[in-house]
Amino acid sequence: MLSSTKSRLAGKTRIALIGFGTVGQGLCEILISKKDYLKSKYGFEGVIVAISDVIKGAVYCKDGLDIQQCLDLVKSDKSLEEYKDDCEKGWDSIRTIKETNADIICELAYTDVKTGEPAITHCKTAFENGKHIVTSNKGPAALQYSEMQILAEKNNVQFLIEGTVMSGTPVLNLANGPLAGCEITSIKGILN
DSSP: OOSOOSOOBTTEEEEEEEOOSHHHHHHHHHHHHTHHHHHHHHOOEEEEEEEEETTTEEEEOTTOOOHHHHHHHHHTTOOGGGOSSSOEEOOOHHHHHHHSOOSEEEEOOOOOTTTOTTHHHHHHHHHHTTOEEEEOOHHHHHHHHHHHHHHHHHTTOOEEOGGGSGGGOSHHHHHHTTTTTSOOOOOOSOOO
């Protein structure tokens, strides 16, 4: 969990999803099914305030979305823009990153492994707007890791890439957390 989220309202961490495929939908399902556990164990209450997907549409509600409604819409092949409540709709990813009240941007868009786009632009835009990035997208980490880290630090936010390594196996946090100080000489697994 991000320990230094700078602007929480009533203890809630506001999240915007850029991309709403398998990973984004899976995250929403976890936030629904583990809501009470996450709050009691970690004091974490994640609220999805925006979703922007080039195929599935976009919706933003500053007080939080009914994520079950969002899941139901996409599972029935409907656009997120058919969301029932009075919310902003049709925003592209850049506007979503810049103009929502999200604390964290989950960058889950498609990956262009040659250019890292559009993920690199998404990350830079988030950092420049004081928002943390959590990503499963390999592009920014593989092609511009140092630049991403520097830009995140400059803007006092975090660039978290755990989901890019070994299908989200907590290798990076394990090395920096419980095994800090240990000399890790190798890690074996299927890496892509």
